[in-house]
Amino acid sequence: MNKTDIKPIDEALKVHYASKSLSNSQLDQLIAMQADTLKSPASADTDQAIQETRTGKTAKTGLSRFLPDFSGYRYAFYATACALMLVCLAVTFSLINQPPLSQRIMDEIAYNHKQDMPIEVASNSLDDIRKYLNRLSFPIISPTSLTMPNWQFLGGRYCSIDGKLAAQLKIKNLADNNIYTLYQASTEAGVDQLSNARLTDMIDGVGVSIWREKGLLLGLASSP
Amino acid sequence: MLDKENLNQLYRFAISLTNNDDQAYDILQTCVEKYLKADLTDIEKPVAYLKRMIRNEFIDQTRKKRFYRDVDQDVLCKISDQHSLNQVSLEDIFVQQSEVTALLGTMQPEEREILYLWAVEEYTIEEISQMKQIPRGTLLSKLHRLKKRVQLQQDSDNVLNLRVKS
Numbered sequence: 001m002n003k004t005d006i007k008p009i010d011e012a013l014k015v016h017y018a019s020k021s022l023s024n025s026q027l028d029q030l031i032a033m034q035a036d037t038l039k040s041p042a043s044a045d046t047d048q049a050i051q052e053t054r055t056g057k058t059a060k061t062g063l064s065r066f067l068p069d070f071s072g073y074r075y076a077f078y079a080t081a082c083a084l085m086l087v088c089l090a091v092t093f094s095l096i097n098q099p100p101l102s103q104r105i106m107d108e109i110a111y112n113h114k115q116d117m118p119i120e121v122a123s124n125s126l127d128d129i130r131k132y133l134n135r136l137s138f139p140i141i142s143p144t145s146l147t148m149p150n151w152q153f154l155g156g157r158y159c160s161i162d163g164k165l166a167a168q169l170k171i172k173n174l175a176d177n178n179i180y181t182l183y184q185a186s187t188e189a190g191v192d193q194l195s196n197a198r199l200t201d202m203i204d205g206v207g208v209s210i211w212r213e214k215g216l217l218l219g220l221a222s223s224p
Numbered sequence: 225m226l227d228k229e230n231l232n233q234l235y236r237f238a239i240s241l242t243n244n245d246d247q248a249y250d251i252l253q254t255c256v257e258k259y260l261k262a263d264l265t266d267i268e269k270p271v272a273y274l275k276r277m278i279r280n281e282f283i284d285q286t287r288k289k290r291f292y293r294d295v296d297q298d299v300l301c302k303i304s305d306q307h308s309l310n311q312v313s314l315e316d317i318f319v320q321q322s323e324v325t326a327l328l329g330t331m332q333p334e335e336r337e338i339l340y341l342w343a344v345e346e347y348t349i350e351e352i353s354q355m356k357q358i359p360r361g362t363l364l365s366k367l368h369r370l371k372k373r374v375q376l377q378q379d380s381d382n383v384l385n386l387r388v389k390s
Contacts, residue, residue, distance in 0.1 A: 005320045005321045006319065006320050007321060009339075012319045012324045013324065013340065013343035014344055015321055016325065016328070017340065017344045020235065020236050020239050022231055022235050022252075027228050030226070030231050030253065031226075031231075033256060034225050034226060034256070034260060037260040037261075038225060
């Protein structure tokens with residue numbers, strides 16, 4: 001044992017810890033870390049620049065002065081912007097792919113016809129039906145194309161066409177004894193975008209015709 | 225900005241806690257990163273501030289109860305506290321330089337920290353007491369136990385080749 005190696009504990013500890021030093025690469029790394037963080041614009045005051053770096057409150061220039069500062073919650077802002085963009089795309093896509101109004105109305109008429117809902121008022125008189133369906137914003141008419149006495153009213157009920165209150169009338173063709181449903185709706189809002197020409201189509205086995213007459217939208221549906 | 229001398233000082237302080245060079249560097253690096261994210265305008269003494277950070281980081285990394293655990297009961301029972309309220313003189317402990325590493329390895333982190341602050345940074349017992357917010361009597365008691373334990377270890381197995389000058 002080397003007796004000269006023995007010394008007071010404080011001296012021994014000093015020597016021990018003096019032998020412990022960061023390597024050059026470790027020192028470089030720590031100093032570079034500080035330099036990167038403390039890097040500031042050359043023209044700005046150093047302390048102010050450091051503070052701005054910490055808080056993210058950098059001087060605004062140009063248009064950015066008039067825009068809200070979203071830097072504090074950048075990722076939430078990006079996420080919200082992406083979500084809004086997706087919603088806009090989805091809405092645009094659905095609007096582009098939506099069938100035309102006339103097609104939607106004919107689909108709705110075919111659906112109502114197939115439902116075969118019972119009539120609320122049974123009468124052969126148009127006046128009686130008109131009086132019963134008094135919540136309509138228009139008077140029910142007798143279409144010129146359905147000339148009496150070949151056609152006979154059986155009754156009617158309320159229904160919905162394009163989200164609006166409308167009338168569904170049951171009429172009988174005395175020539176072939178078939179029961180038809182006649183629809184009458186106001187041409188307010190979007191319905192007046194329809195052309196005046198009569199449109200006819202076969203939808204899910206239901207023959208549907210729609211046309212405009214005396215300011216109303218009329219539709220006729222029949223099962224073969 | 226911390227210069228090389230500051231960084232080495234903090235590194236040594238971290239070693240006094242960890243007794244492990246790699247862990248000391250990891251803690252130092254973590255604390256420097258946290259320090260750089262802090263509001264530097266509020267920090268008057270960066271080195272002292274970082275020492276507190278290093279100590280807290282070490283406690284976080286180590287299990288707190290292990291850091292503050294008492295020395296073994298069989299050792300404690302051999303140590304009388306009757307002199308703890310008097311001045312404890314550490315200068316009269318002599319050790320062999322080549323055994324310092326082994327000696328520090330037998331100590332608790334808090335003991336190594338106190339010894340480091342006293343021997344290397346040359347703080348007085350009063351200053352260490354204020355710095356660590358430990359009552360002076362408690363600190364003296366800890367030092368007294370530490371000194372006695374070193375003596376006991378030396379007497380019992382002679383592993384550390386310590387010699388106490390009386």
